[in-house]
Amino acid sequence: xxxxxxxxxPLSVPEGAIASLNCTYSDRGSQSFFWYRQYSGKSPxxxxxxxxxxxxxxxxxxxQLNKASQYVxxxxxxxxxxxxxxxxxxxxxxxxxxxxxxxxxxxLLVRP
Amino acid sequence: xxxVSQTPKYLVTQMGNDKSIKCEQNLGHDTMYxxxxxxxxxxxxxxxxxxxxxxxxxxxxxxxxxxSPDKAHLNLHINSLxxxxxxxxxxxxxxxxxxxxxxxFGEGSRLTVL
Numbered sequence: 649x650x651x652x653x654x655x656x657x658p659l660s661v662p663e664g665a666i667a668s669l670n671c672t673y674s675d676r677g678s679q680s681f682f683w684y685r686q687y688s689g690k691s692p693x694x695x696x697x698x699x700x701x702x703x704x705x706x707x708x709x710x711x712q713l714n715k716a717s718q719y720v721x722x723x724x725x726x727x728x729x730x731x732x733x734x735x736x737x738x739x740x741x742x743x744x745x746x747x748x749x750x751x752x753x754x755x756l757l758v759r760p
Numbered sequence: 761x762x763x764v765s766q767t768p769k770y771l772v773t774q775m776g777n778d779k780s781i782k783c784e785q786n787l788g789h790d791t792m793y794x795x796x797x798x799x800x801x802x803x804x805x806x807x808x809x810x811x812x813x814x815x816x817x818x819x820x821x822x823x824x825x826x827x828s829p830d831k832a833h834l835n836l837h838i839n840s841l842x843x844x845x846x847x848x849x850x851x852x853x854x855x856x857x858x859x860x861x862x863x864x865f866g867e868g869s870r871l872t873v874l
């Protein structure tokens with residue numbers, strides 16, 4: 649299986665700070681990239697998708713994609729304690745439109 | 761109304777037993793999935809179905825038998841359960857293919873094999 653790698657964390661930031669989450673992927677042909685958030689004991693939910701190089705902003709969230717470096721990141725501005733969760737990077741590989749490959753997630757802890 | 765619902769939420773069983781998990785989505789989506797999440801939170805694709813047809817079987821042992829009676833339902837039957845099958849199993853659905861749309865996940869079914 650093609651790989652998606654993330655630092656497991658935990659990444660601890662104070663409330664109001666910027667949290668930066670990173671992800672690398674091995675399939676150079678991948679075209680679609682996603683960030684999911686998973687609260688403890690809950691199911692994953694989509695927070696951002698990105699398809700082309702550069703930045704995409706949605707509220708406090710910014711996704712960044714660099715296909716040449718095979719790198720995706722998620723920035724969370726003005727982090728809140730409610731942002732404390734595991735963030736899963738997901739990639740659609742070139743060989744199939746019918747699956748997402750997930751990383752093992754980075755646990756984010758926002759300290760009040 | 762729950763969009764993707766799975767039953768049961770918890771299963772505890774002995775090695776060697778057989779168990780089933782049911783999944784239903786009321787979103788009108790064409791594609792459904794089974795994912796397995798292990799204790800390290802790694803979420804791994806098992807099966808994908810599109811309009812009741814199997815699209816992906818991600819080298820899952822044949823003890824696992826998915827069945828899709830219609831595009832709104834995708835069930836999972838597991839024979840001869842092993843300790844390593846202990847995990848949370850998530851059902852998900854998407855309107856189209858995974859590369860263009862959001863996956864909506866069910867609440868998960870936690871399977872514990874003793």
